[in-house]
Amino acid sequence: MFYNSRFYSIIHNKCPRCHEGDFFVTKSAFSRHFDDMPDHCPHCGLNYMPEPGFYWASMFVSYAFYATWTLTTFFIVVAWLNVDLNHYLSGLIPTLILLTPLFFRMARRTWLTLFVKPHLATAERTENESSHRKSGVNSL
Numbered sequence: 602m603f604y605n606s607r608f609y610s611i612i613h614n615k616c617p618r619c620h621e622g623d624f625f626v627t628k629s630a631f632s633r634h635f636d637d638m639p640d641h642c643p644h645c646g647l648n649y650m651p652e653p654g655f656y657w658a659s660m661f662v663s664y665a666f667y668a669t670w671t672l673t674t675f676f677i678v679v680a681w682l683n684v685d686l687n688h689y690l691s692g693l694i695p696t697l698i699l700l701t702p703l704f705f706r707m708a709r710r711t712w713l714t715l716f717v718k719p720h721l722a723t724a725e726r727t728e729n730e731s732s733h734r735k736s737g738v739n740s741l
């Protein structure tokens with residue numbers, strides 16, 4: 602459905618360039634090794650770690666996810682359903698803890714997706730482009 606969109610790789614745990622290789626080793630965000638990543642895309646060879654500390658900035662993306670979740674649930678639960686604020690806050694904290702692995706993975710995929718242009722198998726490739734695939738990120 603979104604296959605040609607950058608959102609596809611963010612939502613479906615796929616490489617931001619080819620949308621075929623898995624970004625994280627495990628399929629589920631709620632498994633024991635939820636943060637294990639291969640060094641390169643198993644399908645196109647994209648370097649998932651372009652430089653040391655690359656994913657530090659994904660914390661800001663993660664923060665945006667937490668803020669969006671908090672504001673959205675606040676307006677639904679407190680402002681629309683008129684639930685007491687203390688009850689809302691006591692329910693919010695467990696959801697934030699439970700969503701941490703999901704937001705962690707989505708933030709990393711989002712961060713790398715910002716710097717990598719999708720290059721899908723349906724598009725034509727030239728010899729020059731295929732040599733760029735082996736070198737890692739094509740636009741930083």
Ligand SMILES: [Zn+2]
Nearest residue numbers: 616619642645
């Ligand atoms: Zn790939």
